[in-house]
Amino acid sequence: MLVTGASRGVGRAVAAAFAAHGDRVAIHHRDSADLAASLRAALPGEGHVVVRADLADPAAVAAMVDAAAEALGGLDVLVNNAGQAYPHPITGVSYAEWQELWARTLAVNLTGPANVTYCAVRHMLGRPPGSPPARVINVGSRGAYRGEPGQPAYGAAKAGLHAMGQSLAVALAPYRIGVATVAPGYVQEDETNAAYKVPRGAEQATQSPFGRVARPEEIAAAVLWLADPAAEWASGAVLDLNGASHLR
Known part of the structure; x- marks a missing residue:
């Protein structure tokens, strides 16, 4: 199995979960x-x-x-x-910056996953x-639904990723390839990804009635289940994993 952006955070936890399950893992990174x-x-x-590519x-x-x-x-x-968010509020960047950051965000978060x-x-x-049925699992975001005013291209890209997964679930079912998506909210930082997160831990924790953010292992557990042959009927689903911080 192949995990993109596997060197840190959720991707690292996903790789560990599949390896513990007995799978051999291709660990993708860009510059880590x-x-x-x-x-x-x-x-x-x-x-x-370990495999490397700029998505x-x-x-x-x-x-x-x-x-x-x-x-x-085989796969x-x-x-x-893999994904990356770049701040670009519409009232806070130049027109040139707006265009450049939209292009960069879509390339990493939507077009890249589509090509992979x-x-x-x-x-x-x-x-x-x-052979057992194959699976494609996308890691989307709660931001696809609740909005991302500070980084609108990220919210749009994740919404596109969710929609792509649903389209491909229909297209690939005849080939015994299931496609599903998880949509996490905030996820706990660790030493591998702290530099990539906004330091607002206390405020983020209050968004869930549980009073905390997700652990990477919780997201990985859902991905592992969706990849199981027994989860075929979840193909096309988008599974919210946000601790009731955003309901739809």
Whole structure:
């Protein structure tokens, strides 16, 4: 299985959960080679591999997915976890900055996952007869529904990712490929991703009636279940994982 953005945060927890389940994992990163290597060394089992690509580069995406499939002997699960948010409030940036940040955000959070999925599905379609069903799991966001005024392209990209997952769930079901999405709210920081998060922990925790934010392992547990052969009927679903902080 291939996890994008696996060197830190939710992606790291997802990789650990699948490895503990006995899967071999391709750990994707863009520029976190040391973190990716430390994760590979810490995972239980053997045969894990580190792969690199800038998801905004279509050629690099194709080469990365092919490398993962070759190292693992095929692909049966893809987790589109990689993402990045760039602040760009409409009243706080120039027109040139607005355009550049929309393009960058969509490339990483929507077009990139779409390209990874296209390439991964090519390997899933070639699975031997009798193989378990394949899965594509997207990591979306609560922001797709409640709005992201400070980073509107991120909310739009995640909404697009949710919609892409539902479209592909219909398109790929005849090939025994299920597609589902999780939509987390805020997730707890750790030493691997603290530099990438806004330092508003106390305020974030008050948004849920549980008085806390999610642990990465909680998101990983849901992804692991959605990838299970028994979860086929969840294909097309978008699973909210926000501790009742946003209801729809």
